[in-house]
Amino acid sequence: MPTLVSHPDEVKILSRRFGQGAAELDRYLELDGYKAAQLAIDNGPEWVINEMKASGLRGRGGAGFPTGMKWSFVPKQSEKPKYVLVNGDESEPGTCKDHVIFLHDPHAIIEGTMIAGLAIGAKMGFIYLRGEYRYLLKIVEKAVADAYAKGILGKNIFGREGIDFDIVTQTGAGAYEVGEESALMESLEGKRGVPRIKPPFPAVVGLYGGPTVINNAETIASAPHILLMGGAEYAKIGSERNGGTRLFGISGMVERPGVYELPMGYNLKKAIYDVAGGVKGGKKLKAVVPGGSSCPVLTADELDVGLDFDQMAKAGTMLGSGGIVVLDETVSMVEFALRTIKFYQHESCGWCIPCREGTDWLKKTLTRFYDGGGNAKDINNIQYLAENMMGRTFCPLGDAAAMPTLGFIKKFRHEFEEYLQGKRTEKHFITTDELVGAAH
Amino acid sequence: MSTVAESIFSPATAERFDKLVTIYPVKRSALVPMLLYAQDDLGYVTDAAVSEIAQRLDLLELDVRNVLSYYSMLRTKPAGKFNVQVCTNISCMIVGGYDVLDHCKKRLGIGHKEVTADGQFSLEEVECIGACCWAPAMQVNYDFHENLTPEKVDAILDDYAAGRGKDVK
Numbered sequence: 001m002p003t004l005v006s007h008p009d010e011v012k013i014l015s016r017r018f019g020q021g022a023a024e025l026d027r028y029l030e031l032d033g034y035k036a037a038q039l040a041i042d043n044g045p046e047w048v049i050n051e052m053k054a055s056g057l058r059g060r061g062g063a064g065f066p067t068g069m070k071w072s073f074v075p076k077q078s079e080k081p082k083y084v085l086v087n088g089d090e091s092e093p094g095t096c097k098d099h100v101i102f103l104h105d106p107h108a109i110i111e112g113t114m115i116a117g118l119a120i121g122a123k124m125g126f127i128y129l130r131g132e133y134r135y136l137l138k139i140v141e142k143a144v145a146d147a148y149a150k151g152i153l154g155k156n157i158f159g160r161e162g163i164d165f166d167i168v169t170q171t172g173a174g175a176y177e178v179g180e181e182s183a184l185m186e187s188l189e190g191k192r193g194v195p196r197i198k199p200p201f202p203a204v205v206g207l208y209g210g211p212t213v214i215n216n217a218e219t220i221a222s223a224p225h226i227l228l229m230g231g232a233e234y235a236k237i238g239s240e241r242n243g244g245t246r247l248f249g250i251s252g253m254v255e256r257p258g259v260y261e262l263p264m265g266y267n268l269k270k271a272i273y274d275v276a277g278g279v280k281g282g283k284k285l286k287a288v289v290p291g292g293s294s295c296p297v298l299t300a301d302e303l304d305v306g307l308d309f310d311q312m313a314k315a316g317t318m319l320g321s322g323g324i325v326v327l328d329e330t331v332s333m334v335e336f337a338l339r340t341i342k343f344y345q346h347e348s349c350g351w352c353i354p355c356r357e358g359t360d361w362l363k364k365t366l367t368r369f370y371d372g373g374g375n376a377k378d379i380n381n382i383q384y385l386a387e388n389m390m391g392r393t394f395c396p397l398g399d400a401a402a403m404p405t406l407g408f409i410k411k412f413r414h415e416f417e418e419y420l421q422g423k424r425t426e427k428h429f430i431t432t433d434e435l436v437g438a439a440h
Numbered sequence: 441m442s443t444v445a446e447s448i449f450s451p452a453t454a455e456r457f458d459k460l461v462t463i464y465p466v467k468r469s470a471l472v473p474m475l476l477y478a479q480d481d482l483g484y485v486t487d488a489a490v491s492e493i494a495q496r497l498d499l500l501e502l503d504v505r506n507v508l509s510y511y512s513m514l515r516t517k518p519a520g521k522f523n524v525q526v527c528t529n530i531s532c533m534i535v536g537g538y539d540v541l542d543h544c545k546k547r548l549g550i551g552h553k554e555v556t557a558d559g560q561f562s563l564e565e566v567e568c569i570g571a572c573c574w575a576p577a578m579q580v581n582y583d584f585h586e587n588l589t590p591e592k593v594d595a596i597l598d599d600y601a602a603g604r605g606k607d608v609k
Binding site: 090092093130131133168170189190191250251293328 | 608
């Protein structure tokens with residue numbers, strides 16, 4: 001069972017019920033549970049969307065699109081039913097924040113789904129978890145069943161005539177690509193999880209052809225808290241154009257790894273040194289992957305930056321999914337780059353060529369390089385390949401592989417060059433017999 | 441009521457499948473969950489399972505196989521009774537994920553995607569399992585084990601071998 005961590009700098013809004021038994025419905029109700037959903041029913045969709053807009057909440061899955069605006073894009077009138085789809089297919093390496101919400105506060109996700117449904121006029125929501133989260137699905141399934149038993153889900157919810165909402169829960173079966181919103185819809189429709197061409201966007205033509213709001217699990221779980229405290233109050237907590245708090249998963253070589261709730265805009269260096277206790281064993285920090293494995297790496301000199309979507313973009317990287325991975329001086333960037341690319345090669349759905357071929361050649365080249373068979377041209381070739389993948393794929397997986405690769409080459413080129421000259425770290429992690437030939 | 445006269449699945453799974461086809465706006469949506477539950481029931485997705493699932497969802501077997509081959513957690517060959525999945529992705533790698541994997545290989549005497557001779561354990565190196573902050577981590581069947589060391593791995597595998605391990609299905 002994942003251990004909960006805590007630090008005085010945390011602002012506990014989303015995590016305020018963690019560790020308090022809130023997976024049980026009665027306890028959730030004691031802790032203001034489902035009050036926000038009733039407020040949403042009382043005040044109507046327009047009020048909900050305005051509060052969400054006022055909150056400045058931006059999507060916590062990685063792209064950072066304003067949530068209130070996303071909800072407002074759904075057409076009011078629709079011949080086809082509308083749906084809410086909660087993306088709990090958390091699979092970006094470095095990211096484990098949704099894991100904690102599902103474990104400790106599943107009703108917040110259910111309540112958020114209802115609120116989104118009320119806002120857009122949907123009567124059905126889906127909560128889709130990644131396949132590996134089966135034990136979390138059991139917790140969510142129980143929470144949904146409890147909510148039905150108490151009249152919180154189903155027909156005439158809270159005893160209100162004509163207000164219906166149903167929720168279906170399920171897991172995927174192991175595919176990172178399914179975290180992309182259109183691939184997620186394909187998967188939920190019982191197909192291979194490959195992306196759809198956009199437009200049309202899901203808000204207009206989504207699940208089963210109906211208008212659909214797709215939100216990350218953390219985004220959805222934030223909605224009840226926003227309605228309870230008021231959008232404007234929530235916005236005050238974060239930084240400019242980045243409302244509220246978010247869950248940051250700090251992992252790797254730090255003294256106190258864990259998921260912490262910090263205000264948007266919180267300083268990255270402070271997050272690593274104060275909140276997570278600094279580098280493990282007093283070693284020197286070498287680099288940080290700031291928002292999940294797809295985000296370009298930051299060097300030790302670049303950490304004095306605020307953790308929000310805009311400041312991170314200005315620093316040449318991304319806030320992404322909030323998964324901060326800390327590397328100390330003992331890690332070889334050549335090896336780290338190879339492990340990162342091995343992941344994207346494995347998870348490419350293979351549908352479009354720049355991603356399928358690009359990730360494969362990147363992996364093959366890096367593997368040979370790592371095994372000692374590289375040459376000086378390889379470094380440029382890796383850069384060339386990654387540059388040519390950027391922006392040329394149906395979905396962001398190609399970019400997600402190319403961006404960190406370009407970051408490694410740009411900021412740690414010297415390490416690749418030194419590697420060629422025989423300078424290696426003491427320990428090699430990856431056993432390459434399983435890597436060669438991209439057999440799996 | 442089951443649409444299949446004689447199901448190959450256990451009564452509990454067959455009942456679950458009867459319900460699954462009713463909860464979605466489109467029956468086919470039940471496909472991915474069905475394949476997972478079929479695997480839990482039978483150990484892997486057999487030809488007979490493909491056939492019955494196709495029948496239940498009014499699909500061609502080809503449609504079912506098309507989806508079956510896409511997802512990495514679905515398998516068409518038996519795994520061990522306890523499927524050990526060790527994460528070696530970035531957060532796990534740098535804090536000992538490969539040590540855990542190597543230890544499992546030695547201890548079980550098998551490699552990636554292999555099964556022990558007695559059929560008790562199988563081993564897989566897997567991509568990120570969403571336990572980065574509690575790394576290194578592994579799953580045995582669907583149960584998470586975090587903050588691992590080789591000693592902890594030994595204790596966990598001992599527990600499963602002795603029938604004391606947890607199984608979340």
